[in-house]
Amino acid sequence: MDTLLALAADPAAWVALLTLVVMEIVLGIDNLIFISILTNKLPRAQRARTQRLGIMLALVLRLGLLGTVAWIAQLTTPAIALFGHAFSWRDLILLGGGLFLVWKATREMHHHVVHASGNEERGTASSTVQLTVAGAIGQILLLDIVFSVDSIITAVGMTDHVPIMFVAVISAVMAMLFAARPLSQFIDRNPTIVTLALSFLLVIGMTLIAEGFGSHVPKAYIYVAMAFSAFVEAMNMLTRRRATSKPHRATESRN
16 A cells, blocks of 8 residues: 555656556557458447456456466567577567467458448358357457457556556556447448558558567558558548538539
């Protein structure tokens, strides 16, 4: 209790907390995009409940991992050597998560293109495997392990106070909980956003693979590129909306 009061009175602790919260929210954008695309494949009645359940289980998982923060910090030590390169357990986790994300984004992009093309035969074949709630939650937790390990290792390098990490993780996950449904509905209403979001996941997957091989990619470059792409797509959406509204207004003026 005295330790918590000392942290509450320490300005440096508040700065570290704010920094960690912002970092966790930014890192959570990747996870949130994945959750939104994944749950949009479910029936509408199951989407919101699956999102909430998946995010809350992810919170429990992250808090559990924080309880083993000393063990997670050791994941950066070399574990095996392949082809003359030493890999730590963190590298292997990032490689596995990156490969899964690339596979999932490519598969979903193929499904989206086939569905949009109107080819009934191929569209039916690509939809034979239906996503279940359990399957969606399992994939959410699988990818969350990858992002959690990476973010916790980053957090360990920023502060030694576990309570600050706990508060930052809870704050970030609560923000994800409130943003999940609006983002999912926005993506569902704008099909062109799906391709852009899947492209983001593809880039993030390749970044994880590069990190797994020891090539550090500054995440600021990734997020700036994502923000610029989202801005361009927003302008395109606004242009299309204006173009479709002009004929409608012209018809009304004639009547």
